[in-house]
Structure formats: C-alpha cells, structure tokens
Amino acid sequence: MIDVLHVVEHILYITTLICITGIALSLILLIYRVLVGPSNPDRATALDVIGVCLMATAALTSILLATTKLNDVILLIGILSFIGTLALAKYLEMGVIIDRDSD
C-alpha cells in the first residue's frame, strides 16, 4: 500500500515537471509573438494568453509545493489579466470605456 502511494507521488512529480516544461515552451513562443507581432492587436492577444500561462504556472507550483496559499494568487492573476485585456482592447479601439452603442 505504501509502495503504491510512493509510485503515485513519483508519477505526479514527473508529470508536473513535464507540464512546467511545456508551459515554459509556450511562454517562449508567446513572447516571440509579443516582440515580433505585426500589429498591436496581435500583441494584446499574446499578452492575454501569457496571463493564462502565468495562472497555469502558479497552479503547477502549488501542486509541487503542496500548499493552498497560492490559490489567492491564481484568482488575482486571472482577474487582473482580464481587466488588463479589456483596457488594452479599449485603448486600441480608441474609444470610451463604457459606450451605449455596443455592436
């Protein structure tokens, strides 16, 4: 029984490391898109997905460290990246923040 638990913990550790590597690779690709991107909406899109990747790294770190203290961080990163994306979109649109004519 204890052997089974040990093997499961080992598999979980290896899986978490693989996931962190994959997310790091995708972060490199996204940073390439932010730096090179042909237009500004491309950069805003890539920044939105970078926020999602940050949430994923925080979740994987909380699995690695086996803590619950990073849950606040995950929620806060989500909310801030959403507000930042909205602000960037409104800035690119050169519009007002709340408009009545919404289509």
Added chain:
Amino acid sequence: MLSGTFFIFSSALGINRFPDVFTRLHAATKAPTLGIMSILLATFLFLYGSHQIVSGKLLLAILFIFLSSPVSGHMLSRAAHKANVKPYLRHREDEYETYMRTKNKKQAK
C-alpha cells in the same frame, strides 16, 4: 494536467502559425480556456486527495476564466477590426464591415 498543457502548447503554436489577428484570436480564446480549466481542476483534485481540502477559490477561478475569456476575445476582435486590420479573406466578404457601413448610412440620414 497533461491534457491542459497540451492544449496551451497547441494554442501557442497556433498563435505563431496563423496568418491574421482573427484566426489568431480563434486559437487564443478557446484552447487556453480548456487548458487552464483542466489544470485548475487537477490542482483542486490534488488538494482534495492529499489534504482533504475543498478549495472554493480554485472553483471560483475556473468559473471566472470560463466567463471572462470569451468576453476578452470579443473585445479584442472588435478593437482589431476598428484599428483597420484587414481580415485574411479568401472567399468571403467582410460582413461586419458591410453591416457597419449600412448602419452609418442610416445614421447619416
């Protein structure tokens, strides 16, 4: 967890491969939503299985991502269209452009 990483990585590849803002937005809104939801669900199940902790914040984060990702995608596509980025059109016309043009004509009258 592995499936979540696969979806996020495929979306990053798609963002680098697609030719245009709008197709890139297609890659950037749906796949990372599924990926982050599965990763957060994995974290929730891990905390529940190892420490018997039911973390409501992770469920809230899943709900928030599920709600906010389509909204931000929509705002970004509107901004891209109003910033005069030409869509990658092969065999269709830009329906949103024609709609806005007719609406502006009506307002001018």
